[in-house]
Amino acid sequence: MTSKQKLKASLSFQPGPIPVDLGGTPVTGMHCETVAAVRDLLGLEKRIIRIVDPYQMLGAIEDDLIEALGVDVLPLWDERVMPGIRLRDFKEWKTPWGQVVLVPGDFNYTVDDIGNIQLYPQGDMSVKPSLMMPASGRFFDAVDRQAPYDYEDLRIEDNTEEFTPIDDVSLSALERRAKEVGDTGRGVIGSFGGAAFGDIALITAVGLKDPKGIRGVADWYMLLATDPDFVLKIFDYQLEVVLENLKKIAAVVGDATDAIYTCGTDFGTQNGTFCSIETFRNMYKPYYIKVNNWIHENTNWKTFKHCCGAIFSFIPDLIESGFDILNPVQWTASGMDRVELKKNFGDRIVFWGGGTNTQNTLPFGTAKEVYDEALECCRIFGVNGGFVFNAIHNIQAKVPPENVVALFKAVQDYNRG
Numbered sequence: 001m002t003s004k005q006k007l008k009a010s011l012s013f014q015p016g017p018i019p020v021d022l023g024g025t026p027v028t029g030m031h032c033e034t035v036a037a038v039r040d041l042l043g044l045e046k047r048i049i050r051i052v053d054p055y056q057m058l059g060a061i062e063d064d065l066i067e068a069l070g071v072d073v074l075p076l077w078d079e080r081v082m083p084g085i086r087l088r089d090f091k092e093w094k095t096p097w098g099q100v101v102l103v104p105g106d107f108n109y110t111v112d113d114i115g116n117i118q119l120y121p122q123g124d125m126s127v128k129p130s131l132m133m134p135a136s137g138r139f140f141d142a143v144d145r146q147a148p149y150d151y152e153d154l155r156i157e158d159n160t161e162e163f164t165p166i167d168d169v170s171l172s173a174l175e176r177r178a179k180e181v182g183d184t185g186r187g188v189i190g191s192f193g194g195a196a197f198g199d200i201a202l203i204t205a206v207g208l209k210d211p212k213g214i215r216g217v218a219d220w221y222m223l224l225a226t227d228p229d230f231v232l233k234i235f236d237y238q239l240e241v242v243l244e245n246l247k248k249i250a251a252v253v254g255d256a257t258d259a260i261y262t263c264g265t266d267f268g269t270q271n272g273t274f275c276s277i278e279t280f281r282n283m284y285k286p287y288y289i290k291v292n293n294w295i296h297e298n299t300n301w302k303t304f305k306h307c308c309g310a311i312f313s314f315i316p317d318l319i320e321s322g323f324d325i326l327n328p329v330q331w332t333a334s335g336m337d338r339v340e341l342k343k344n345f346g347d348r349i350v351f352w353g354g355g356t357n358t359q360n361t362l363p364f365g366t367a368k369e370v371y372d373e374a375l376e377c378c379r380i381f382g383v384n385g386g387f388v389f390n391a392i393h394n395i396q397a398k399v400p401p402e403n404v405v406a407l408f409k410a411v412q413d414y415n416r417g
Helices: 003-011 032-042 063-069 168-182 217-226 228-256 277-298 312-320 338-345 367-381 401-416
Strands: 049-053 073-077 091-094 100-103 109-111 117-119 131-133 187-191 259-263 302-306 325-327 350-352
Touching (some): 003 187, 168 228, 228 277, 277 302, 312 338, 338 367
Parallel strands (some): 073 187, 187 259
Antiparallel strands (some): 109 117
């Protein structure tokens, strides 16, 4: 089977080898420092790692590493990334930990008195920075730029400024990339943005130069309770824009992609959910249904929902919302037992992730412990298809490269029988 055939079979709940993803989406990638370490361990050509997600400092998974680790899925991303810059005109940058990487041309920054790296929206250094990497950190955090506002005079346009028609530059880039990945024999997942209703990672609008409206994390969550009608008006506007954009994207991408990263709004914590199931059903579910319905009626794409945490009770509603795929499958959270997940939902929604415990085993365990855990995950989730192998969320910095290699060796060995 080709990689694409493996992916399609698994997405259709057909028994067979488990397909592998690494770097297909912004939540299934690997930190640039670890990418370099894994490449060195495997004896691959020395290369400067290209950053494909500056916010999280994710490194590109190049063809030779794809081959070495047995990766089956390629990314098809909109080249616009946070903080509002494009993945082009790359230049060298030396990170605080001493690694030289390639960053986009509009990756413009300053360093404050204590060594924090400040990154600017759209590369415009005349405005306040929107992202900050602590001097001892490995990725960026959003800067709180919440401006004073009048709660009695909230304006929809202030919280919808970031939802705009996709431009011709992005469409042309997507069309070129679709042609590149369409003939490789590998599976493809697209990440086009726009459908993440109420995603707290986006509320702060790190790509806007002067965000207005409700932009603070605490303020946004309170708004859900104090003025849900206002939030729904934002979602109405967002829905209209995303559906128009999807029409344009589908016209240039076509069947080049097998799945689409639809939404990354989280509803779970380690021990429970952010909101009640009633809030989810009243405020989020109707919009998910409309987006998923459009995609399923007009394309062959499967829809991918990222949602961390203890969300066992939400999964039936995510399935009813039309999502085909659930990620990152955080079985380490409360009530997310692997066997119960597969037993209850494994024939109705594809588990994309869940291959190892990225909070404990992967960074702190031995290579053998990682291998054994990953093999067990394959045995649980891989029965009768419906599983795409990846870790629980991104592989972070400082993870021992031996552990990463052991992780992917486990699924390769499982597939060999």
